[in-house]
Amino acid sequence: MNQITVCANPNRLKGEISFEEREKQLAILAKQEKRKERGSAYKEFAQLNMEGSLNEKVMNKLFDFPAAGKIFFFIANHMDGYNALIASYSVFAEALSLSNSTVTRGIKYLRENGFIYIKKSGTANVYLLNPEIMWKSWSNNMKYCEFPANVIITESEQEAEKTGMHEHFQKVMSLKD
Numbered sequence: 001m002n003q004i005t006v007c008a009n010p011n012r013l014k015g016e017i018s019f020e021e022r023e024k025q026l027a028i029l030a031k032q033e034k035r036k037e038r039g040s041a042y043k044e045f046a047q048l049n050m051e052g053s054l055n056e057k058v059m060n061k062l063f064d065f066p067a068a069g070k071i072f073f074f075i076a077n078h079m080d081g082y083n084a085l086i087a088s089y090s091v092f093a094e095a096l097s098l099s100n101s102t103v104t105r106g107i108k109y110l111r112e113n114g115f116i117y118i119k120k121s122g123t124a125n126v127y128l129l130n131p132e133i134m135w136k137s138w139s140n141n142m143k144y145c146e147f148p149a150n151v152i153i154t155e156s157e158q159e160a161e162k163t164g165m166h167e168h169f170q171k172v173m174s175l176k177d
Contacts, residue, residue: 048134067103086151090154094156116128124151
């Protein structure tokens with residue numbers, strides 16, 4: 001750790017700073033700590049592990065199966081701050097212009113190669129990016145990477161449910177009367 005010498009008449013050649021300069025440094029550090037407490041100022045920022053062998057494996061594996069790479073980066077773009085996303089195969093297929101069978105193979109490829117983990121929430125899949133590859137929060141949040149999750153539903157998935165939801169809403173409203 002570097003030692004800081006603070007004095008009234010600093011000698012720059014000796015690395016000394018004034019009380020005013022140190023006060024400014026401490027104010028900046030305090031602001032940075034507050035930002036950490038509130039959460040990242042870069043909500044859309046994700047960290048990609050650039051370790052040599054891991055980075056090469058990720059790059060090569062995603063280039064070998066471009067559709068899997070599209071799915072991986074779709075999850076990365078839409079996941080919450082804990083690396084989680086709930087989405088159906090239809091979401092991936094529609095958003096990425098892929099067939100359902102390509103989505104199925106792509107997700108299997110990502111899971112088998114350690115890019116994602118898949119957890120179950122009822123009948124829904126929760127997709128978690130491997131935090132050793134990419135992370136979207138402060139590193140000390142890694143132990144909480146499973147929840148909460150962003151959920152994406154396509155419009156076509158909602159269409160089938162509109163009538164049922166409308167009827168359910170009407171029943172709920174009539175119970176309130």
